[in-house]
Amino acid sequence: MTSPGRAARAISYAILIFWTAFTLFPLYWTTITSIKSSQTVNLPVPTFIPWVQFQPTLQPFIDIFGEGQGYGVNGMGNVSLFFRNSFSAAFLSSLIAVILGAMAAYALSRFRYRRWKNNDIAFWFISQRMLPPIALVVPYFILFGRVGLLDRLPVLIAVYAAMNLPLVIWLLRDYFQDLPLEIEEASMVDGSSRFGAFFRIALPLAIPGLVVAFLFAFVFAWNEFLFGLTLTFDHAKTLPVQLAGNVTLRGPRYWDIAAQGLVVMLPPLFIALFLGRYIVRGLTLGALK
Amino acid sequence: MTTAQPAITVPAPSTAGSRRSLDHSAKYIFLLPALLYLLILGVFPLLFSLRLVFGAWNAGQKEITWVGLANIQRLLVDTRFWDSFWKTLAYVALATGLELILGFAVALALQNVTRGKSWMRVAFALPMLLPPITVAFTWKMMFDFNRGPVNYFFGLVGLPPVAWLAGKQAAILSLVLVDLWQWTPFIMLAALAALESLPVELYEAATVDGASRWDILKQITLPLIQPYLVALVLLRAIDAFKAFDVIYVMTGGGPGTSTELLTFYAYVAGFRPFNMGFTATISWAILIIMSIVFLLFLRAFRRIEEP
Numbered sequence: 001m002t003s004p005g006r007a008a009r010a011i012s013y014a015i016l017i018f019w020t021a022f023t024l025f026p027l028y029w030t031t032i033t034s035i036k037s038s039q040t041v042n043l044p045v046p047t048f049i050p051w052v053q054f055q056p057t058l059q060p061f062i063d064i065f066g067e068g069q070g071y072g073v074n075g076m077g078n079v080s081l082f083f084r085n086s087f088s089a090a091f092l093s094s095l096i097a098v099i100l101g102a103m104a105a106y107a108l109s110r111f112r113y114r115r116w117k118n119n120d121i122a123f124w125f126i127s128q129r130m131l132p133p134i135a136l137v138v139p140y141f142i143l144f145g146r147v148g149l150l151d152r153l154p155v156l157i158a159v160y161a162a163m164n165l166p167l168v169i170w171l172l173r174d175y176f177q178d179l180p181l182e183i184e185e186a187s188m189v190d191g192s193s194r195f196g197a198f199f200r201i202a203l204p205l206a207i208p209g210l211v212v213a214f215l216f217a218f219v220f221a222w223n224e225f226l227f228g229l230t231l232t233f234d235h236a237k238t239l240p241v242q243l244a245g246n247v248t249l250r251g252p253r254y255w256d257i258a259a260q261g262l263v264v265m266l267p268p269l270f271i272a273l274f275l276g277r278y279i280v281r282g283l284t285l286g287a288l289k
Numbered sequence: 290m291t292t293a294q295p296a297i298t299v300p301a302p303s304t305a306g307s308r309r310s311l312d313h314s315a316k317y318i319f320l321l322p323a324l325l326y327l328l329i330l331g332v333f334p335l336l337f338s339l340r341l342v343f344g345a346w347n348a349g350q351k352e353i354t355w356v357g358l359a360n361i362q363r364l365l366v367d368t369r370f371w372d373s374f375w376k377t378l379a380y381v382a383l384a385t386g387l388e389l390i391l392g393f394a395v396a397l398a399l400q401n402v403t404r405g406k407s408w409m410r411v412a413f414a415l416p417m418l419l420p421p422i423t424v425a426f427t428w429k430m431m432f433d434f435n436r437g438p439v440n441y442f443f444g445l446v447g448l449p450p451v452a453w454l455a456g457k458q459a460a461i462l463s464l465v466l467v468d469l470w471q472w473t474p475f476i477m478l479a480a481l482a483a484l485e486s487l488p489v490e491l492y493e494a495a496t497v498d499g500a501s502r503w504d505i506l507k508q509i510t511l512p513l514i515q516p517y518l519v520a521l522v523l524l525r526a527i528d529a530f531k532a533f534d535v536i537y538v539m540t541g542g543g544p545g546t547s548t549e550l551l552t553f554y555a556y557v558a559g560f561r562p563f564n565m566g567f568t569a570t571i572s573w574a575i576l577i578i579m580s581i582v583f584l585l586f587l588r589a590f591r592r593i594e595e596p
Contacts, residue, residue, distance in 0.1 A: 004401040004502075005502075008401055008502065009401055009402065011398070012397070012398035012399075012401035012402050013398075013402060015394065015395055015398040016395070016398050016399065016402065016405075016409060019395050019413065020409060020412060020413075022470065023412060023413055023415065023416060023470070023474075024412065025438075026427045026428065026431055026470065027415070027427070029427065029430060029431060029438060030423075030426075030427045030430065033430060041436065042436065043436075044435070044436075045441065046436055046437065046438050046441045048438070100322050100323040100326055101323060103319045103320070103322060103323065104319065104320050104322070104323035104324070106319055107315075107316060107319035107320040108320070111315075111316040111319075111320075113316070113320075121320070123587065125323070125327070127583060128327050128331050130527055130579065130583045130586075131331065131335070131576070131579075132530065132531050132552065132572065132575045132576055132579055133531060133533075133552075134531070134533070134552045134555045134556060134568075134571075134572050134575060135335060135338060135569075135572040135573065135575065135576045136331070136334050136335070136338075137556070137559075137568075137572075138338050138341060138559060138565050138568050138569045138572060139334035139335070139337040139338040139341070139569075140334060141565070142337075142341075142346060142565060143334060143337060158330065159330065161326070162326060162327060162330035162331060165323055165326060165327060166327070169323060193315075194315040195315065198319070219418050222420065223418075223419070223420035223421060223422075225420075225421065225422050225533070225534040225537070226533055226534070226552075226556075229537075230556075230560065239420075240420055240421075240422040240423075240534075243422050243423065243426065244422050244534075244537060244538055246426075252429075252430075252433070254430050254433075254436075257426050257430070258426075258430065261422075261423040261426050261427065262423075264420050264422070264423050265419055265420060265423045268418045268419055268420060269415065269418075269419065271418065272411075272414060272415050272417075272418040272419075273411065273415075275418075276410075276411050276414075277410065277411075279414045279417060279418065279478070280414065280475075280478040280479050280482055281482075283417060283475060283479075284475075284479050284521065284524065285524075
């Protein structure tokens with residue numbers, strides 16, 4: 001690209017400074033609200049700078065991990081339990097999605113299917129990702145309800161794995177396609193079976209891709225709300241569902257909401273920092289490399 | 290396959306044959322688990338919900354009762370549905386349109402600078418991976434009428450406070466703004482990646498020929514990048530149609546029914562009066578609309594993959 005003139009560069013920096021502030025300020029606001037006391041939050045004029053404008057406190061975090069002490073009927077519930085639910089659901093579903101997805105992705109990148117072309121199969125998978133989740137909510141609710149599986153973590157794990165499988169296949173298909181074929185072929189000439197070539201050679205080489213796919217799946221499962229809302233009520237409830245309950249149960253106790261929100265936000269935030277430039281590639285289904 | 294390989298370079302025909310047959314079954318063994326998994330948890334429930342379009346089901350009921358076309362007839366004359374339908378179209382068009390313009394503008398800005406570019410890329414991408422529920426609460430706090438910073442900043446520059454979530458139009462615009470915050474980076478960073486993949490030679494040639502920056506943008510950059518932008522906008526539109534979480538937390542569909550977009554209305558119609566047949570019917574309407582957008586996306590996507 002031609003080097004931009006001075007004016008163009010100045011305008012560019014102005015735009016970027018604005019967007020940086022726009023992106024980061026809401027996150028900053030949630031962070032400082034989570035260390036405010038109820039009195040500070042309810043002041044008529046908002047405060048922005050801890051230690052200068054208000055005295056920070058860890059009380060909101062003590063509240064939310066205090067197993068609902070002090071809130072009576074409308075208690076916070078057991079945030080630690082919901083955290084464990086969210087984590088198990090996200091972790092195990094991503095594991096299933098990556099195992100099934102790696103196999104299918106390997107198949108699509110190594111074999112040729114004649115009746116349906118490889119691309120058609122791949123697009124069928126991705127069309128599953130585009131389905132509006134609401135279309136699955138009702139049948140899931142009725143079908144799982146019939147067999148008494150509502151409010152059970154395994155159901156959420158199974159559903160999240162299905163939700164993430166298409167994306168995992170799509171990402172890993174690209175990854176396997178870029179791996180060199182020679183080592184696998186050499187191992188098969190040496191008498192290894194296709195399965196041996198997959199498990200001993202292709203899979204270890206694909207570990208970076210598997211990690212990225214796993215992290216994406218983890219974040220989407222961790223963030224998921226609609227299935228959690230309709231398929232769990234109590235024992236299997238996840239963090240986003242618990243957090244959303246704050247609307248209906250109590251008035252806006254922003255300090256507690258912010259603390260809970262931060263707890264829910266932190267794992268995806270760290271994963272986002274780790275994924276860095278992979279984020280765009282993952283979200284655009286690898287259309288842009 | 291367990292027998293030792295003979296020490297010759299060309300494998301014996303029998304070995305090659307058995308390997309081919311094993312490979313032949315491997316072809317299916319690798320693919321089938323994922324395929325079956327999605328058939329059971331994706332296609333089968335969808336067909337089941339198609340059955341519900343012609344039925345009624347209430348909590349505690351064992352079987353679905355057949356009601357024929359009643360749900361569809363009701364949908365066609367349901368003003369709340371059509372109201373929701375048009376609002377959803379407006380929301381999707383406004384959000385994706387603004388995201389396209391803003392995203393492309395910021396992408397061009399990012400391309401113009403060198404310092405701070407790599408960390409800005411990561412910072413701008415952050416909102417996309419955050420849980421929508423927490424995004425919604427964050428903005429609910431920002432928009433708070435009395436205690437929120439947005440109205441405070443408005444006051445600083447002499448603007449009157451706005452009832453962001455309580456006004457009919459303001460509430461929809463607030464939802465659009467939250468979508469902009471979370472998803473403009475999608476267009477922005479993808480467009481930047483596409484911009485960076487364009488051949489440098491073209492630009493050099495154009496500059497030598499004395500083309501202005503504006504000409505270069507209009508004559509070279511935009512035509513080259515347009516197929517990407519179309520695919521990105523359609524992908525974004527598909528996701529915008531699914532808007533639910535942010536509405537649930539920020540407005541609950543209100544004030545009145547003014548922010549009841551399609552997915553939210555489908556949920557409300559099914560889980561509040563517990564009319565699952567009607568929800569299934571709305572869901573199928575959404576499914577059909579989105580399939581059309583998806584087919585458009587596929588065409589755009591294939592144009593990028595196989596130019």
